Each structure stands twice: as structure tokens, then as C-alpha cells.
Amino acid sequence: MAHLTLVQAINLALAQEMERDERVVILGEDVGINGGVFRVTEGLVQRFGEHRVQNTPLDESGIIGVSIGLAMAGMRPIPEIQFEGFLGPAYDQLVNHAARYRNRTRGAITIPLTLRVPVGGGIHAPELHSDSPEAIYTHSPGLKVVMPSTPRDAKGLLISAIRDPDPVIFFEPKRVYRSFREEVPEDEYTIPIGQAKVVNEGDDVTVVTWGASVFQCLEAMDNLPEDVSIELIDLRTIDPIDTDTIAASVEKTGRCVIVHEAPLTCGLGAELSARIQEQCFLHLEAPVQRVTGFDTVMPYYKLELEYLPNAERIGKGIRECLAY
Amino acid sequence: MPRTTVYKASIDYLQILDEDGVLDESLGMEDGRPILSDEQVMYLYEQMWIGRELDEIAFKLQRSGRMGTYPQNKGQEANGAGSGFAMKKGVDYIVPAYRENITMHMHGLPYHYILLHWMGDERGNKIPEGVLTTPISVPIGTHMLHAVGIAWSFKLRGERERCVITYFGDGATSEGDFHGAMNFASTLSVPLIFYCQNNQWAISVPHEQQMNSPTVAQKALAYEMPTIQVDGNDVFAVYKATRDARAHCVENCAPYFIEGVTYRLGDHTTADDARRYRSEEEVAQWAAKDPLIRTRKYLESREVWSDERQLELEGRAKKIVQEIVAAAEGIEPPVSDDMFVHMFAELDDDLRRQCETLRTSSIGQNPDQAGLKAEHQNA
Secondary structure (H helix, E strand, C coil), X not given: CEEECHHHHHHHHHHHHHHHCCCEEEEECCCCCCCCCCCCCCCHHHHHCCCCEEECCCCHHHHHHHHHHHHHCCCXXXXXXXXXXXXXXXXXXXXXXXXXXXXXXXXCCCCCCEEEEXXXXXXXXXXXXXXXXXXXXXXXXXXXXXXXXXXXXXXXHHHHHHHCCCCEEEEEEHHHCCCCCEEECCCCXXXXXXXXXXXXXXXXXXXXXCCCHHHHHHHHHHHCCCCCCEEEEECCEEECCCHHHHHHXXXXXXXXXXXXXXXXXXXXXXXXXXXXXXXXXXXXXXXXXXXXXXXXXXXXXXXXXHXXXXXXXXXXXXXXXXXX | CCCCCCCCCCCCEECCECCCCCECHHHHEECCEECCCHHHHHHHHHHXXXXXXXXXXXXXXXXXXXXXXXXCCCCCHHHHHHHHHHCCCCCCEEECCCCCHHHHHHCCCCHHHHHHHHCCCHHHHCCCCCCCXXXXXXXXXXXXXXXXXXXXXXXXXXCCCCCEEEEEECHHHHCHHHHHHHHHHHHHXXXXXXXXXXXXXXXXXXXXHHCCCCCCHHHHHHHCCCEEEEECCCHHHHHHHHHHHHHHHHHHCCCEEEEEECCCCCCCCCCCCHHHCCCHHXXXXXXXXXXXXXXXXXXXXXXXXXXXXXXXXXXXXXXXXHHHHHHHHHCCCCCCHHHHHCCCCCCCHHHHHHHHHCCCCHHHHCHHHHHHHHHHHHC
16 A cells, blocks of 8 residues: 555556557656656656657647547547646537447447546636536547546546547546545545445435545535534536435435536536436425525636635535524 | 758649649659559559449439438549558558548448448447457547557557558648547657648638638648648559558558548438539639549550450449448348447446336336335325
8 A cells, every 4th residue: 555645546557458469558748758748647758668658749639639639549648738728629529420420430440548537626827727527528429538536446436447449538636636545445446436435424424425525525524513424425426426325315315515626517416416306206305405606707826816716615514404 | 140941841733644634754654663553553443433433323322311410532543552452451540531542441341331331320339359440530630640540559559551541631730639530659769651632622622712822732741741642533543642651650660641632422421512602613624623523544555455345244233232222221230239238338326227218207217216205105
């Protein structure tokens, strides 16, 4: 066991998969000698060579388009886009090509690529470096969307993503990159895509979240009275959604608060609350509560902590849900 | 400080077989023989003729409601035939747009797949094992990046005898992904031929509104790529340029650019009426440069083609196309499961449920909910 940050755990998973499978190649802006802007790929070009850790031109659509070609020709590309705010130019390649190829060729051509993208706010970054677009890609059929919140989950989920025969977007919450360390097994292991994790068992209210918000929820729970029993679920995979784990919890608690950084309207919380009313209508004691970013553009960093769900706002949401 | 010229360039134009079917012997002969033997030219002529016949029948299928929107290849056949012939079947990879029916077929794709595609059936894209082409690509200018990735995979695996060719139109060169693909191919140095079928029109937008450069070929200069403009209605020039480009790509593990100057004799698609935006005179001028006419004239000048052979070919082409149409129309209808089962290697619960119930209402999603309320009230 090593004591690793999220960045180190991802780096370890990449190195182990590159060692195991020579079809795995990394490509993106500054991923070579610079190790990527967050240093996630640090040391890999020295270890595996430039032909497997390729610096590319500054062209997000190009990075994904070329990765699609590599994938259809039998390689296992891991493209990196530097920030989620720069996914825009790659949207066409992701949604109109990567996501559709298996279906439109009735299985003849498949696209096993793993797109790594730092995501979310809270690190005082410049504009377009702090968004949370996970719902956009969840709404697009043909893509899997993963967002781990801990080093241990990140390693296991990334290995699953790389070995997955279909395209996976692997969002890395940048606020968690170096925020803490935990024990991460040295050996390779996988965590299945599509399985949520119950972080804390409880009986009074279910809190569903993912990514960096997991830690804001934990802080909010610390601030609530001790007799409030909260079941905290870390979704880990955004698409496909683990409805069963959520439904089982809400059937037990009868109350649910959903927390995400992304804007409210048509955010993932909307889909989750629709599913909860489909699955648990007669178990609900209160309307499903959402604590989310606002329907504003992501503010510059002086106001980002007003925008992002914090422990205080989450705590208020939980108390209101309990009091209904 | 001196002022010096740091870059100078020119673009070659290549025509070997002129509009009257006369071969330029200085360009079209090697070792005392034409670069394409009579048998090879007859093969290419037959491929072009059958492709044209399929095109005409496809048009009629659309007009009679038996097929959806279809883009004719008519007038551009020498580009796909000459270049496809220069690529190695089963070794090289074809990454087409949607006016390369002949190329895809020459590299092993049964023609009825192409009709199926335009008949709204994904099975037309289900490329058979061993056939090295991607399916028809509709979103303009986005697929050349995939060709770069395929070519790069050849380089990464040390498959140094392989090459990729990708096709696109003049309009596609306005897309950012065109320049991205050119830049990636050039900086990664991969064996890839960019073949622009410059047919003068992107639906109703002519060359001069699409770009302010007199040639498409010169765009490759910015990417330090060898580049040439050829008469795209001349199957000899197209073949020779592609053959030489392929040799360059394989030998140097590097890309190459070819602009085939050609003309879309038909409408953009069956949903378009080109008479709205271009003159009959212009179309007539280009019709006189038809690749089929000049190839036939050449074969006649070689005394290997006759009216009898022509009649035989026309009859055979009709029969072949009838069989293609029968194969496309004879396929069993798709079933709704087909929408779902190829979404992922393994279906998730949501997709499985949607596939099984074909419903998206909440009660449909979870049929058990329907009776729950009554039970609840009775309890």
C-alpha cells in the first residue's frame, strides 16, 4: 500500500496499464516532458518514450479525432484535454463520432478510448477552467462518464475505463487532485464502472453527490446534530447511473438531497430526481431537494465559492428536507 | 538587417489524358509502356461505368420513394477509381466521405452496403471483416482526423508498408478539423494521402466563395506537405499522382496532398436542385470533360474497345446493378432491438429496460409501479 494523492493514483494506474498493454498510448497538450498542466502524466514519457506519450498540437477536436482513428485501428488511446472548459471544440468528435461508431456500424468498428479531463471549480483558476459539464455527456448516448472522488477509486475506475471496449470520459475533480492522500493498493485492481459507493450509512436522509462535492457533503454532515443519520452516496460513475443503489437508499430514508457543482436546470440532479419519483414515489416523505450551482455562467474565482455548493448550503438543504 | 525570401513555392498541375482521350506520352509512358496497361484501363473504365449506372439507378430509387436522400458521384468517378487502384487492397485503409462509392467497392465493400446506408439502414455501415474502409461519413470534414489516427497506428506498430487515403470535398477544407488533420498528420509524420475531390461546388457555394486561394493544393504548403493538383477527370493523372504519393508516404512515413480538379455533374444530393445556382453552360462545359467519355476514347484509340464491347458492358452493368438493388431491398427489415444492442459492448440496465419495454414513461420504466398505489391504499 502506498499513501497517494489523486494525481499520484492516476499516474500509477496509467503507468501500470501502459506496462501491461502496449496498445495504450497517451496523447494531449503538454503531456510529455511537462507531465500535463496538473503533472498527472509526470515521468511517463521518460519511462515509455515519446511514441507512447505524445505531445500534440493545441487542437482539442484534433486530439479526440486522432484518438478515434487510433482506437478504430486497434490501439487504446488515452487522450487528455487540459480543462473541461476546452471540451467544446471536441464535442463534435466525441458526440457525433466516438459515441456513435459502434452503433452506426452495428458493432463492426468500436472506439475504446479513455478521455481524461480535469473538472470542476474551487482552485481559483482563470475563466473556463472550473465548469462541470458531466450532464452534457450523460445526455449523449454512447459515452460512459466517470468521476471518482478519491485516490483509491480513481485508480480502480481508471483501469476499468482503459480496459473498457467503449469510449469513457474520465473526469478528475481538480479540487481533490492534491487535497489529501489515502492508502492505494500497489497492485492493479479494477472498480466496475456503473457502481455507486455508500460512503456513510444512515436512516434519515439520503445525500447523493459525486466528485469534489463529496467532501463538502462530509463537512456539512459534521456540522449537523449528532442524532441526524445521513446516508451519503458517492455516485462515482455518472453514466450509466446506478439507480438501484440510490433507490434502495431512498426507500429506506424517504428523503433525498442531491448535490452537484453543475447548474441546476437539466443538471444530473433533474434526472436523478425523476428516477427517484419513478422508483420510490410511495416512499417519499419530502420532495427531492437539489443543492447545486446556479443557472449562471460559472463566475470568476472571486465569487466561485458563492456559486459552488458549500457545507453551509448543503446543511441547509438537508435540514429543510428533514423538516418538510 | 537583410530582407530575404524565406519561403517560395509553386504548385504543379498534372494532366496525362486530355479531354479527347489523347495520352501525353512524356508523362503517361514508363519503360516504353503506358503506366496503366490496356487491361487495367478497361478494368477502371468498367468500374467507372458500373459506378455511374449504380448512381443513375440510385437516383431513380430515391425519386420513386424506394430510397432516402442520395448524393450522386456522377462526373467524379476517375478520382475514386484512379486513386483507389493505386492503393493496396487489404493493406491500405480507405477513409471516405460520400462520393467514393467506386473506391470503397474496389477495396472490397459490396455495393449494396452503400445503398443500404442511404436507405436508412445502419447495416450498410457494418463493414465486413477484412475490408479496410471506414463507412460513408456525412458530417463534413470531420473524418480526416480518424485517418490520421489510423495512419499513426501503422507507424506506432511498425507496419511500414501500409498507407491510408482519405477523401473530402472543397467545402470540407473550410472546416477547422481539416486543418487540424493536416497539422496532426504533418507534425506526427504519418503515411496518409489527403485527396481533395474539388468538384467546384459545396451545395450552392462555389469555389470562390468557399476560399480565396486559387488552388486547394496550396493549402498543404502551410503544413510542409508535398502537394499536387491533378485533372481529376483523368484516370491516368489521378492514378499516377496517387501511386507516387503512396510511394512517398510509405518510404518517408509522411503525408501527401492531392487535389483532383473535377466537377459534380449531378445535384449535391437528391434533395437539391443545382439549376437554382449554376448555369447550363457551365454544366455543359464540364460534361464534355466527362471521365468516362475520354477513357473510352483512349481505349478505342488503343483498338481494344468497340461498340460491341460497350454494349456488352452496358448490359452487364444493368444486370449487376439490378442484383445490387435486389440485395439491398431483399434484406430482412431491421428490428427495434437493433437500436439498442450495439450501443455498448454490454448493455446497462437502463438500455436493457428501454429495449425490453420500448417505453420511456415512468410506469413503463418500472412496470411494477403501476399496481403499487392500489396496494398501498388497500393496506
